[in-house]
Amino acid sequence: MKIKFSHISTGFIAVFIGYASAAAIIFQAATSAGASQEQITSWFWALGIGMGVSTISLSWHFKQPIVTAWSTPGAALLVTSLQDVTVGQAVAAFMLCSALITLVGVLGWFDKLLSQIPTAIASAMLAGVLLQFGLGIFTALLDEWLLVVVMLAVYIIAKVHWGHYLIPGILVIAILLSALTGKLDTSMMEFGLSTPTFISPDFQWLTLVSVGIPLFIVTMASQNLPGFAVLKANGYQVNASRIITVTGLTGLILAPLGGFAFNLAALTGAICMSDNADKDPKLRYLAAIAMGVFYLLAGVFAASFVSLFTLVPSAVVMTLAGLALMPTLCRCLMNALVDSTDKEPALMAFLLTASGINLLGIASAFWGLLLGMICYWLQQKRMAVA
Numbered sequence: 001m002k003i004k005f006s007h008i009s010t011g012f013i014a015v016f017i018g019y020a021s022a023a024a025i026i027f028q029a030a031t032s033a034g035a036s037q038e039q040i041t042s043w044f045w046a047l048g049i050g051m052g053v054s055t056i057s058l059s060w061h062f063k064q065p066i067v068t069a070w071s072t073p074g075a076a077l078l079v080t081s082l083q084d085v086t087v088g089q090a091v092a093a094f095m096l097c098s099a100l101i102t103l104v105g106v107l108g109w110f111d112k113l114l115s116q117i118p119t120a121i122a123s124a125m126l127a128g129v130l131l132q133f134g135l136g137i138f139t140a141l142l143d144e145w146l147l148v149v150v151m152l153a154v155y156i157i158a159k160v161h162w163g164h165y166l167i168p169g170i171l172v173i174a175i176l177l178s179a180l181t182g183k184l185d186t187s188m189m190e191f192g193l194s195t196p197t198f199i200s201p202d203f204q205w206l207t208l209v210s211v212g213i214p215l216f217i218v219t220m221a222s223q224n225l226p227g228f229a230v231l232k233a234n235g236y237q238v239n240a241s242r243i244i245t246v247t248g249l250t251g252l253i254l255a256p257l258g259g260f261a262f263n264l265a266a267l268t269g270a271i272c273m274s275d276n277a278d279k280d281p282k283l284r285y286l287a288a289i290a291m292g293v294f295y296l297l298a299g300v301f302a303a304s305f306v307s308l309f310t311l312v313p314s315a316v317v318m319t320l321a322g323l324a325l326m327p328t329l330c331r332c333l334m335n336a337l338v339d340s341t342d343k344e345p346a347l348m349a350f351l352l353t354a355s356g357i358n359l360l361g362i363a364s365a366f367w368g369l370l371l372g373m374i375c376y377w378l379q380q381k382r383m384a385v386a
Contacts, residue, residue, distance in 0.1 A: 003286055006164035010277040011290030013167055013324055014067070014268040015298060019305060020317040022072045029078035030258070033090045041302050042197035043258030048299020050254045050262050054246055056292035064236045065272040065288035068247055069265035073222040074215050078260065081211050088202030089211075094260040095201055096212030097219065098251025101261075104220070105245030114228050114240050121372040122229040123335035124346035128353025128368050129226060129266060130329040137322035144315035147177055151319050155326075167276055167324050174316045183313050194302035196257045219261045221366040227264025229369065233332055234273040235281060266365070267321070274328045341383075345375035 026047070030040040047070045058066040074097075082090050104110060140148045151170050162169055178184040224247075228240055247262040254262075268291070271277070277287035298305040336346040349372025357364050 003290065004164070004278065006276065006278055007283075007286040007290045009164065009168040010272055010274075010287040011292075011294050013171065013320065014271040014287075014291050015294040016171070017271070017317060017321045017324070018069060018265070018268045019298065020312070020314075021321070022070070022075065025072060025075045025079065026070065029075045029082060029260070032079050033082040033085055033087045035087050035258075038197050039087060039199060039258065041194045042199075043260070044302035044305075045194045045196045045299050046254040046257035046259035048295050048297075048302060048305070050250045050259045050299075052292045052295030052297075052299060054250050054262060054292075055295060056289050058243060058246060059285045059288040059292065062238060063282070063285050064231070064238060065269065065277070065284045066231070066238065066243060067265040067269040067272050067288050067291060068250075068262050069223070069227075069268055070259075071215070071219040071223050071261040071263050074219045074261045077214060077218050078211070081214065085207050085211060086202060087199050089204050089207040090260075091199045091256055091258075092201035092203045093207050093212035093215065094255035095252060096208050097216040097261055098248050098255055100213075100216040100248075101219065101224075101251060101263075102245055102248030105241050105243070105248055108241040110224070110228070110240040110244050113225075114232065117229065117232065117369070117373065118342055118345075118376060119232060120336050120338070120342035120346045121349050121369065121376060123233040123332040124350040124372060125226065125353050125365055125369045126230050126233045126266070126270065127329060127332035127336055128350045128355075129365050130270065130325050130332065131350075131354045132356060133267070133318070133322040133325050134329055135322075136318040140315035140318045144183070144313050146181065147174055147183070147313065147316055148319050150174070150177055151316070151323065155323050164276060167320070170323060171320055174320065175312060178312050178316065184311055191301075191304050193300060194304075199256050199258065201256060215261055219263050223261075223263040223266065225369065226266040226365040227269060229365075230266050230269050230273065231264075233335060234270075234328075236273070267325070270328045271324050274325065276324060276327065341379070342376065345372045345379060348372050348375045 027040060030043050051068050054068040151174055154170050154173060159166055231238055250262045251259055272287040272291055273284055277284045336350060337343050349368045352371050353364050353368030355364055359367060
């Protein structure tokens with residue numbers, strides 16, 4: 001199968017957005033555990049290699065855009081929960097989390113759960129997640145109005161003519177404009193290969209319970225469930241149990257090197273499933289494979305990649321993400337509201353997810369999906385009685 005420019009550019013942009021928006025949280029989490037600079041680099045090495053290998057292998061095997069990622073909500077949880085924990089104890093908690101993820105995959109629980117979620121509800125939940133990035137285009141105006149206005153203008157004017165070159169072209173223009181206006185920060189640039197550092201796990205019961213189990217819950221509820229919902233919303237039917245098992249085993253292998261949790265990607269996965277990747281949904285897995293290659297490069301050159309993705313202003317990253325996800329957001333809103341019988345449950349799921357509230361350390365995507373399903377089940381019960 002021939003690799004197109006759109007596959008490569010989409011894969012790069014997805015990695016760019018993922019790293020630029022969340023790398024700082026990973027750094028904070030590692031610092032909270034008292035990790036040395038070598039160990040922090042090893043964390044990024046393990047995450048890049050793990051995401052790259054799992055994304056490429058799963059996408060190639062299933063011939064679908066199956067994108068894995070680190071657990072961003074999990075990393076945010078670790079920022080506060082690792083403050084009184086040693087790096088060895090943290091690694092032991094990572095291993096427990098990955099072991100539990102593997103167990104869920106082996107037992108096949110996730111397939112049964114996903115089969116109960118209607119496409120309209122899954123699409124509504126995803127639309128609620130993506131809405132924040134669409135709105136982010138305009139809130140970013142307050143920080144970097146010139147950059148954002150130019151990016152938005154290029155998107156509107158050149159959309160018809162540039163085709164698959166649109167988003168990459170906007171990125172190039174944003175970088176050039178950032179450089180011309182002195183907004184490109186090159187002071188933190190680093191170059192060189194990264195090497196992994198083995199960290200011996202230190203199994204402490206209290207840390208396993210207080211860190212490992214919450215990390216597992218947050219990763220499953222805030223990352224894996226939305227990640228599979230993204231696949232479902234885009235019309236892809238997958239074997240969830242096998243995918244979950246692969247991500248769990250990947251975490252078990254790489255935890256001693258800093259790979260704290262691996263899961264299905266929602267945001268970056270949606271980018272690889274958009275029309276920007278390929279007009280043919282059957283070929284979009286090639287964009288995911290290209291993304292996996294960039295993941296591998298990000299692991300091998302961990303320090304260099306992290307510094308690269310922090311060059312441009314955050315407003316550029318937010319705007320680029322919003323523009324790249326625009327087609328997917330449109331499609332999700334249409335799918336959520338196309339069926340009159342599911343409109344209200346879908347709307348409930350959309351509104352709660354879009355609210356962005358965080359309850360019990362779990363992101364709004366889970367609660368939106370839960371509310372939508374409750375409304376859906378009650379509606380089905382009323383219809384059955386009637």
